[in-house]
Amino acid sequence: MQPEESTNIEETVEEYGLKDHIAELDEIGLTIVPQSTLKLDDDWFDELRDAILRVGEARTGVHFDLSSGPYDDFGSRPGEIGHIILSHMIFEGQAFEKVLTHPVKKALMTYMLGSDHRLAVSDxxxxxxxxxxxxxxxxxxxxxxxGMVPPPxxxxxxxxxxxxxxxxxxxxEDGALAYVPGSHRLERFPEPEEALPLSVPAEAPKGSLIMFHGALxxxxxRKTTPGLRVTMLGQHCRSYMMPFQDFKGRIPKEMIEASQNPDYLRSLMREGERNLRVEPFEVPGTPAARASCN
Ligand SMILES: [Fe+2]
Known part of the structure; x- marks a missing residue:
C-alpha cells in the first residue's frame, strides 16, 4: 500500500514487530494486535472500559453492569438492537486521547491513510x-x-x-465485529445478503486492538450471551475529508500537553489545518471554540 509515500513508521514496525499485521491489512483488510504486542497492562484497559461505563451512565441515567447488562429494559421496545453509541468521547478525558496516540495505532493508521490523517469519529x-x-x-x-465516497x-x-x-x-457469541476477509480488494459495496454468508467473527480477547480498512x-x-461488550472505536480519514465529528479548536490545551504525542494529537484534531472550514461552536467543559480559519 502507498509505495510512493514515505510514512516514517519503520522504526515502530521494527520495535513492536508489526510486519505481519501490515501484511494482514493488505491481504485481509483487518488485523488484530494482541495486548502483549501493544505493551499495555490490564489496568490500562480496565480504566478505559470503566470510564466508558461511567459516561454511559452519566448520559443515559442507566447503570451498566459488566456481567448482567443495563439496569433498564431497553429491549422492551420493538426493533431495539441492544446497544448504545456514545459519541465525541475525546471530550471525556485523557483516557480517550491515549487510544489515539498509542504508537502501534499510529503506525498502522499511518500505513493505511498516510501521515496526515485526521480523527473522524470518537465513539x-x-x-x-x-x-x-x-x-x-x-x-x-x-x-x-x-461508503460516503462513491466507488470504484x-x-x-x-x-x-x-x-x-x-x-x-x-x-x-459475545456479538463480535463480523467481516469478510479480503473484501476491501473488491473495491465495491456488498450486494444485499451477499456479505453475511461469507463473514467471519473478529475473535479477540480483551485488550486487543482491531484495525481495519475503510472498504472492508x-x-x-447478535450477542447471545448476558453481560456487556464494550468497545472504543475511532474512524480516521485522509486530510482532504471533513471529519464526521469535528474537534478542531475544542480540545483543552492541557489535554494536548499531557499527551504522549502532542504533535500527532494536534494533527489528528486538525489544529494546523487552514483550508477545510466549519462553523465554530462551544462544547460545555472545554474552552470556547476558536475561529475555524485561524
Ligand atoms: Fe463500520
Missing part, C-alpha cells in the same frame, strides 16, 4: 444481549466505512480506516 459502544424481538444474525448491517475505490489508498479497542472479550465489508453478530 464508544456498549452492547448487551440482543433482544429476542430483534430478527436476524447481525445487529449491525454489513457496510463499508468509506483503489484498495491501496483507502479514504477511511478504523480502530476498535476490544475492552471485553470478543467472540461471535463488516457488521456485527
Amino acid at each position: 464508544a459502544w456498549i452492547k448487551w444481549q440482543t433482544p429476542d424481538n430483534w430478527e436476524g444474525e447481525s445487529t449491525t448491517g454489513f457496510h463499508v466505512d468509506q 475505490w483503489n484498495w491501496r489508498v483507502p479514504h477511511i480506516a478504523n480502530m476498535n479497542w476490544a475492552l471485553t472479550d470478543y467472540t461471535k 465489508w463488516h457488521g456485527a453478530y
Whole structure:
C-alpha cells in the first residue's frame, strides 16, 4: 500500500514487530494486535472500559453492569438492537486521547491513510444481549466505512480506516465485529445478503486492538450471551475529508500537553489545518471554540 509515500513508521514496525499485521491489512483488510504486542497492562484497559461505563451512565441515567447488562429494559421496545453509541468521547478525558496516540495505532493508521490523517469519529459502544424481538444474525448491517465516497475505490489508498479497542472479550457469541476477509480488494459495496454468508467473527480477547480498512465489508453478530461488550472505536480519514465529528479548536490545551504525542494529537484534531472550514461552536467543559480559519 502507498509505495510512493514515505510514512516514517519503520522504526515502530521494527520495535513492536508489526510486519505481519501490515501484511494482514493488505491481504485481509483487518488485523488484530494482541495486548502483549501493544505493551499495555490490564489496568490500562480496565480504566478505559470503566470510564466508558461511567459516561454511559452519566448520559443515559442507566447503570451498566459488566456481567448482567443495563439496569433498564431497553429491549422492551420493538426493533431495539441492544446497544448504545456514545459519541465525541475525546471530550471525556485523557483516557480517550491515549487510544489515539498509542504508537502501534499510529503506525498502522499511518500505513493505511498516510501521515496526515485526521480523527473522524470518537465513539464508544456498549452492547448487551440482543433482544429476542430483534430478527436476524447481525445487529449491525454489513457496510463499508468509506461508503460516503462513491466507488470504484483503489484498495491501496483507502479514504477511511478504523480502530476498535476490544475492552471485553470478543467472540461471535459475545456479538463480535463480523467481516469478510479480503473484501476491501473488491473495491465495491456488498450486494444485499451477499456479505453475511461469507463473514467471519473478529475473535479477540480483551485488550486487543482491531484495525481495519475503510472498504472492508463488516457488521456485527447478535450477542447471545448476558453481560456487556464494550468497545472504543475511532474512524480516521485522509486530510482532504471533513471529519464526521469535528474537534478542531475544542480540545483543552492541557489535554494536548499531557499527551504522549502532542504533535500527532494536534494533527489528528486538525489544529494546523487552514483550508477545510466549519462553523465554530462551544462544547460545555472545554474552552470556547476558536475561529475555524485561524
Ligand atoms: Fe463500520
